[in-house]
Amino acid sequence: MKLDNPYSRTVTQDDSLPAAQAMLHAIGLDKQKLALPFVGIASTGYEGNPCNMHLNSLAQQVKTALPTDEVNGLIFNTIGISDGISMGTSGMNYSLPSRDLIADSMESVVAGMHYDALVTVVGCDKNLPGALMAMLRLNRPSLMLYGGSIAPGCHKGKKLDVVSAFEAWGEKVKGEINQQDYQAVIENACPGAGACGGMYTANTMSAAAEAMGMSLPYSASNPATSPEKKSECQSIARALRYLMAHDIKPRDVVTRASLFNAFRVITVLGGSTNAVLHLLAIAHAAEIPLALLDLQNISRQTPMLADLKPSGRYLMEDLHHAGGVPAVMKLMLEHGLLDGSCMTVTGRSVAENLAQVPPLAENQRVIKPPNKAIKKAGHIQILTGRLAPEGSVAKITGKEGERFVGSARVYDSEAEANQGIKSGEVVAGDVVVIRYVGPKGGPGMPEMLKPTAAIMGAGLGKEVALITDGRFSGGSHGFVVGHISPEAQLCGPIALVQTGDEITIDAKQNSIDVAVDEAEWAKRKAAWQKPKQTAVKGTLAKYARLVASASLGCITDGDETTGVPHG
Template sequence: MKKKINNFSRGITKRSDLPAAHAMLYATGMKEYDFCKAQIGIVSNWYEGNPCNMHLDKLAKKIKLSIITKDLMGFQFTTIGISDGITMGTSGMRYSLPSRELIADSIESVIDSHHYDGVIAIPGCDKNMPGVMIALLRLNRPSIIVYGGSISSGYYNGNKLDIVSSFEALGKKNTSKITEEEYKNIIKNSCPGPGACGGMYTANTMASALEAMGMMLPYSSSSPSTSKHKQIECKKVSIYIKKLLEIGIKPKDIVTKSSIENGIKLAISLGGSTNLVLHFLAIAKSANINFSLKDIQRISNQTPVIGNLKPSGSFLMEDIHMHIGGMPIIIKYLLNEGVLSGDCLTVTGKTLFENMKNVPNIIFNQKIIYPLDKPIKKNGHIKILYGNISPDGCVAKITGKEGTIFRGEANVFNSEEEANQAILNNQILPGVVIVIRYVGPIGGPGMPEMLKPTSYIMGSGLGKKVALITDGRFSGGSHGFVVGHITPEAQSGGLIALIKNKDFIKIDTEKNTITLEVNDEEIQRRKKLWNPPSLKVNKGYLYKYTKIVSSASEGCITDQF
């Protein structure tokens, strides 16, 4: 007897007491014989205003056509996305991280309310990936993620460009390293078409991790947005969603503590974004898996960095596709070397090890991926630091190029804008620790990324001469001696709120400590004098967000109550 795979949709299509619902389904184009078919929600983060997302509707349409050939019903819908690149350094960036929750909530709302049997999600930009993953875990019905793919590199004067090239160009122009004309040409040529930002920034970090976790088909994370491989993937995905429906494999069968560790290990080995910390804490919470900052530090300690990828390295995701052969070649290498666990289930219905059987072995005649016995860094670049500045933990991104210990006088700013102006006006002296505060989940609100100040620092030639700490977070494109996610945040009365100019701060990533070198008596005196500033917003979504968001050390989740 053929197994029923319309386990959820039959709650509408097979009920005789829902004539209006049936009438509306007929209006969508369904025929009577379609009422016995499984229904798949095909959700993309499509919108025209961002290159990361502007092509996703085309991919969704190809997937729907493929779905129909497998005797399934596919219903397209879209959810939101926020362009980090466009909003960066503006008040709009406050919505970026909170959009993760809106994405998850909206997908959960549509799929659950309409009783769809499965989900195919097509994310593009940074928060899209964790947003859809959180939703799929809440829903826990057969699901596959199809990554929109990364952008092609731009070119100017024989140099490869990407989005961070344009950010750093301003710092270079400001210090007369490039002309106004060169500056404009870099901007015009940095982003040549559709796809997510090309380096191992947040979008590609999360896509790589989700592939290693088993929630994407092999090669999804590394197939560029405009490649024929991405088109083929859109056709193949219908085979696997039907298989998942028939076997009954759900996201919580795939997302386990072991598979989460696989995802984080791959991302760290490639030099991925610090945002993976926030997102994996939230993903684990949605999967009901006990997972904390200490787990991330343990994994980072065990994982060498072998990816020579931007922002700290030289190459882009397209280079993994063109010169390595795709992400599965790297995954297979890490499996064979015992870094990853091969017995985790994936969306193919097979284990990660089984998926890699026919994948070619890596060849080390290139400079993109290094062998484990000659790594770029012997352990991970992500460090979880503790100390009086951050008793609940904070996140440092230390590749080794910038050193491992930094001690300097504090140069304190109560907003990103103030810090940006000081950097661009050449007011930052070598040897200082820049402090940007009141930009946390509540104080920001929304914990905006500090890509502008880090890019200006790098562009101004201060990358190895200053450190930056913040209760905000960093873009995957940020590099330098940077520490973010400081908790408790300034708005909640964390010690970062009490730091004064000229105080000495020591950051030691060998001992994993961050210390304000001020005695306890003086700290207590300052604490008595401190009063929290008024919230920056008093209405709308961001105001609601400030009332329910958890701290960065807990993943900035909003469903913890």
């Protein structure tokens, strides 16, 4: 079957566009080649980050695998920001905005250059949702190739990953490890190419993409440098040809049901709270209604089964050896936790794909059976209440308890909080409040991995809670609540909290409240003054103007004044 070129023919076959055709001849395409469809291969590869350092090579392998007598494969690049490198610095303010820049740039190239199909090659955290958002906006035959996760590091017989390095800082501050061991952890935590190895945001979103049907089976769990990942590049080419021949597009695959499948898999695997922001934004791009309450209902009905870092013991490499994400999905389907009828980029349904998948390996320890769940309901809980009337997102695995009552210790920046933890100001029984780090206030809603890792490293993980209008890395664990909305920059209630206020976080009642009487609360609100916006020009200033609430997924293509999504 000859593949169609519904978009590229606009510039390649119109006799009134000779300059466009002349320029395409210049890149090596003769008249016969111009009659073939154009496939964009969008790589987020760059040399500055282990998650992305190998992606340009994978993109080239995909291009080589495409049948040159049927399509023209054209590689282009977009940006990436390393969360691990920027964490705890002002660079982290650019992380979440990069998701939308990635989506915008992929959409711009594919639409602007009239490509007929798209393969995205992605690695670090924001690459994946950004690519999915672009594919859904464009709605042309598309699929995703995940670069895979990094191999574990090792020091003194202990497996390491990037979060080990963050937590080592807290251990050093407390005096539990010396400078030599601290330096050894740094030098051995990340041994080569691939995304961070635990169930952090990159692996969370790769599992979500596979569960919603937008990447091939095993893509999420095939390690970055494995033979399976190289083989996947060949499979991508075959799958894309099928999608183009049968005109299967992203919105045929991504539906409300498939988004529910994605969140169920995230819940079973103990994935990152960032998935909430990203699934809301992906749904918005697909014009599918999805709200925080939908995700809470799924979490209430779905157990957490995976003993994966950061709260557990194992890494994505261990899940790969246990059978990978498909084996987990097979177990879920057998227990009624997945909708098997959803379409995938293989051209087959979820159930049809899983029929050929072996079950989880015997004696594997990564995934618990449903009757021995780590947590009977999901670890991601949506909390509302006086402190978060629009909602907030908690990561409660159960190991830290499900209710925390403590005294507020308020900081107006992450840097202040880090200093407070380092100096010993934060003590057992505190609820650390980090505010003015939301989507507009940050701006950019930076992640609070450094303070949570420092709290864990200092041995306060079960004795201190942390709440914020910012985000948490997938590597964060402990009693943490983020995405508090409205944010402090908009005079959300978190802006009115004072050190010493009693805060109650209850994951059973799904509430987050502060014990301050109404008269005092009204007095504080009347006295509140909006801080000056720290970013007055450039990309962060633009982001602060455009970004909507975290409760809506921090989308940037809604109404500029209200932040409410169009439609």
